[in-house]
Amino acid sequence: MAIADPSRKLMTDALGRRISYLRISVTDRCDLRCRYCMAERMTFLPKNQVLTLEEIALLADLFIGRGVRKIRLTGGEPLVRRDIIDLVRRIGRHIGQGLDELTLTTNGTRLSDHAHALHDGGIRRINVSLDSLDPDRFAHVTRGGDIRSVFHGLEAAKAAGLAVKINMVALKGVNDDEILPMLHWCDKQGFDLTLIETMPLGETGEDRTDHYLPLTQVAASLRTHYAITQLPQRTGGPARYYAVDGLRARLGLITPMTHNFCADCNRMRMTCEGKIFMCLGHDDHVDLKAALREGGLAAVEPLIDRALRLKPARHDFQIGQDLDPAIRRHMSVTGG
Numbered sequence: 292m293a294i295a296d297p298s299r300k301l302m303t304d305a306l307g308r309r310i311s312y313l314r315i316s317v318t319d320r321c322d323l324r325c326r327y328c329m330a331e332r333m334t335f336l337p338k339n340q341v342l343t344l345e346e347i348a349l350l351a352d353l354f355i356g357r358g359v360r361k362i363r364l365t366g367g368e369p370l371v372r373r374d375i376i377d378l379v380r381r382i383g384r385h386i387g388q389g390l391d392e393l394t395l396t397t398n399g400t401r402l403s404d405h406a407h408a409l410h411d412g413g414i415r416r417i418n419v420s421l422d423s424l425d426p427d428r429f430a431h432v433t434r435g436g437d438i439r440s441v442f443h444g445l446e447a448a449k450a451a452g453l454a455v456k457i458n459m460v461a462l463k464g465v466n467d468d469e470i471l472p473m474l475h476w477c478d479k480q481g482f483d484l485t486l487i488e489t490m491p492l493g494e495t496g497e498d499r500t501d502h503y504l505p506l507t508q509v510a511a512s513l514r515t516h517y518a519i520t521q522l523p524q525r526t527g528g529p530a531r532y533y534a535v536d537g538l539r540a541r542l543g544l545i546t547p548m549t550h551n552f553c554a555d556c557n558r559m560r561m562t563c564e565g566k567i568f569m570c571l572g573h574d575d576h577v578d579l580k581a582a583l584r585e586g587g588l589a590a591v592e593p594l595i596d597r598a599l600r601l602k603p604a605r606h607d608f609q610i611g612q613d614l615d616p617a618i619r620r621h622m623s624v625t626g627g
């Protein structure tokens with residue numbers, strides 16, 4: 292069992308930040324092609340370059356042993372990976388035994404098949420991405436997605452007892468008029484809503500500068516309708532949470548383009564190829580796959596110490612004509 296072992300070093304970076312949150316991208320593949328995330332034609336990794344379920348589970352054990360208390364499974368679309376439920380069960384066994392929480396971020400299209408199994412595996416909260424409630428607009432943003440599959444998935448999640456937070460990327464001129472309706476809809480459904488600023492990650496064939504909508508603007512406009520109070524809850528990332536007067540739905544604002552969360556960043560990311568990125572906004576990484584395949588877990592440990600030394604003080608995102616995309620990796624590779 293991978294309970295944090297007091298004889299082993301907890302993960303602390305050069306600036307003294309304790310790393311306790313790991314995001315694992317379990318696949319780079321997806322059944323949608325959201326315009327801000329992927330290009331229409333994507334080349335995905337060959338299977339042998341992707342970590343097996345067993346390899347991901349072993350690495351998760353190791354990280355829990357070194358003090359990771361929260362794991363989020365993401366992608367790509369995690370529910371398109373065939374063996375995802377086995378992985379959830381494997382990692383879920385550690386909940387209460389070193390791991391506080393296992394969560395998942397999904398586009399929801401396959402949730403109706405998996406919601407109960409996710410709950411059985413120990414997941415209690417999921418994030419579901421939904422940028423519009425309008426079927427045509429949803430199909431436009433996702434380049435062909437069918438919103439009905441997401442609605443079915445959300446019903447299944449409710450029936451399974453999963454708490455749902457809707458992730459909505461705020462896009463100027465695309466869905467900015469839907470932010471208030473989305474907040475009301477989430478409130479009615481018993482969901483929370485998190486708004487995300489678009490980040491310059493990977494070529495998508497679209498100009499993100501045109502659609503960048505600073506959430507400071509959105510918050511100011513919401514304040515003309517509601518009293519909004521910041522909640523003390525923090526997750527060590529770029530999200531701030533707010534209570535909205537008169538609504539049950541909590542509102543999250545993810546403002547990755549600002550730097551003021553970097554000082555208490557507690558997270559690291561593992562790609563489906565076993566690369567560890569210490570910051571979404573930097574290219575520095577270490578590659579665990581070859582070490583694991585050639586030397587087993589003992590060969591991986593020194594690489595983790597090297598990764599900790601790579602964690603930068605802050606990210607480098609900037610939206611600007613010359614700088615887009617700031618980082619060549621797609622979000623679907625590093626895991627959102």
Ligand code: SAM
Binds near residue numbers: 398419420
């Ligand atoms: N496929 C799943 C989904 O869509 O929820 C999980 C992976 S997706 C990469 C995770 C989150 O990243 C989603 O909420 C998505 O909207 C967000 N995302 C993707 N590309 C982004 C970008 N360039 N800027 C901001 N958010 C992005």
Ligand code: SF4
Binds near residue numbers: 366367420
């Ligand atoms: Fe797929 Fe999620 Fe990226 Fe959309 S945001 S293309 S659903 S990985």
